[in-house]
Amino acid sequence: MAGYVVVGSQWGDEGKGKVVDLLGSKVNLVVRFQGGNNAGHTVVVNGKKTILHLLPSGILNQDALCIIGPGVVINPFVLLKEMETLESEGCTCNHVRISDRAHLLMPYHVYLDELQEQRAGSKKIGTTKNGIGPCYADKYTRIGIRVCDLRDWDVFCEKLQTVLDIKNEEIVKIYNGKPFDYEEMVESFKAIREKLVPMIIDATDKVDQALEEDKVVLFEGAQANMLDINYGTYPYVTSSSPTTAGVLEGVGVSFRHLKRIIGVVKAYSTRVGEGPFVTEQLNEFGESLRETGGEYGATTGRPRRCGWLDLPVVKQACKINGLTDIALTKIDILTGYEKLPVCVGYDINGKYYETVPASLKDYAAAKPVYKEFDGWTEDITNITEFDKLPVNCQKYIRFIEDYCKTDIALVSTGPERNANIILKDLI
């Protein structure tokens, strides 16, 4: 009975896709538990880059069953397109299943996301405009349409009619937008229903059975702790729980099954969208991290905001997720800097903190307290043993481990699947 969790420990884009793919050959099931196609998870194998949005990053491993779990919001059109693209590249998707309890992300969610952001103007969240917030809002308002409703066409049509009346009123009266046509939407779902229905399963039961049979199940998080609806920099967050707690509620699995919880940590910080970012470097350092690190959104293509490593953020992720291990990525990108500042705390109005405050006003006032490390110049991309890393690089890595009181099990030194220093077998 072994469940393994991979979660983001900063603001997303830490390299979760790479870590999940790496572990993919050792697992029987890979399960996404929250979020939707706001995620962009990159996997690079033999120079070929694949970006996954809804499909679990275990997909390239044909032996693992890939499940989109109950806590995910599924845009079925995006899902089928993603599968079609992969299949055209020779990767079969027969091993994809979707949870009957997952909510359908509808065209009006995408449109409302865009209208809401437009209306918010300078106060916008900077969402991926994929309808994530509006879909989760409907789920909790209890007017969502679920995947299981696709099985029963009458139920689906009836629900759609009721909710579309409400949505169209909102679109027209509040946002002065263009309403959706019910018949057209019904037709578009009719056209894809046949493809989706055979993929629908009771995912909670499937995962439970697998764990009972001593199979290895990997739960793949999207987004990250600082984008968590409860613990992130609210309201500049996503609308789900990308944490270990999100696995429990988003799959319906007991914490007793979780053996290791792996937090992916990028060796520096990035953020896409609006919201506070204490160590952001709006200067040549930020620009060089962006260029060397290829820090452009895998989903929206937006340039990512870049800055130095913020350890209070990572430590918060360790605590909230109960991380047993850290997978440290992109350390290779830090090669060539003379000095590497690492934020170890915040000065907020004259007081020292090592925790992230709830109030955005306080967080906006936070000044980073840095510990400065000497850099290294050697190319580290082909190194596979920790002791062969430049000493200054080793010191940088060990400091993260000490500060966070969490073992670093893996150091990733490049985007390729096998560019790693394995310090501890994760599975």
Ligand code: GDP
């Ligand atoms: P995710 O959303 O957490 O899966 O991360 P993204 O895929 O959005 O962004 C991570 C980016 O860094 C991708 O382009 C990866 O291919 C790349 N990457 C992952 N690990 C490493 C690494 O150790 N070094 C370098 N140079 N690139 C990496």
Ligand code: IMO
């Ligand atoms: P992965 O899984 C980085 C950010 C958006 C925005 C906020 C809310 O690739 O790490 P949403 O569309 O979710 O309502 O947007 O969250 N965001 C991400 N940032 N990586 C992601 O996913 C993200 N998913 C959402 O930029 O600031």
Ligand code: MG
């Ligand atoms: Mg990403």
